[in-house]
Amino acid sequence: xxxDVAEKLRDARDFYALTKGVLALCEPFGPVHAFRFVHSPGxxxxxxxxxxxxxxxxxxxARALGTxxxxxxxxxxxPVRKDFGSHGKVVALASPATSFEPRLPQxxxxxxxxxxxxx
Numbered sequence: 001x002x003x004d005v006a007e008k009l010r011d012a013r014d015f016y017a018l019t020k021g022v023l024a025l026c027e028p029f030g031p032v033h034a035f036r037f038v039h040s041p042g043x044x045x046x047x048x049x050x051x052x053x054x055x056x057x058x059x060x061x062a063r064a065l066g067t068x069x070x071x072x073x074x075x076x077x078x079p080v081r082k083d084f085g086s087h088g089k090v091v092a093l094a095s096p097a098t099s100f101e102p103r104l105p106q107x108x109x110x111x112x113x114x115x116x117x118x119x
Contacts, residue, residue: 006079030053030057044079045077045078050076051074
């Protein structure tokens with residue numbers, strides 16, 4: 001990654017700020033079709049995979065960012081602060097409603113205690 005790209009993205013404190021920064025860097029190369037972030041808290045980095053609406057522009061974007069393409073996506077590893085993401089709100093995704101209640105298999109002693117309690 002080039003030093004000026006690192007400078008523009010290093011102050012991102014959450015995914016919202018990082019998204020704005022990445023989209024701003026991609027703007028001169030056309031619309032973004034898709035992008036994905038993978039946060040690695042232990043490594044204090046976020047991997048970003050960017051796909052442009054115009055695939056022919058991806059090599060130019062990769063050169064401008066000082067990075068490479070991987071499987072049709074421009075890959076960018078952004079170093080982030082150790083507290084990255086801790087300032088924003090956490091949103092829980094709704095789980096599908098099911099009547100299934102997961103249970104762990106019981107050992108022989110636990111089965112005996114369970115059958116005595118219900119019997």
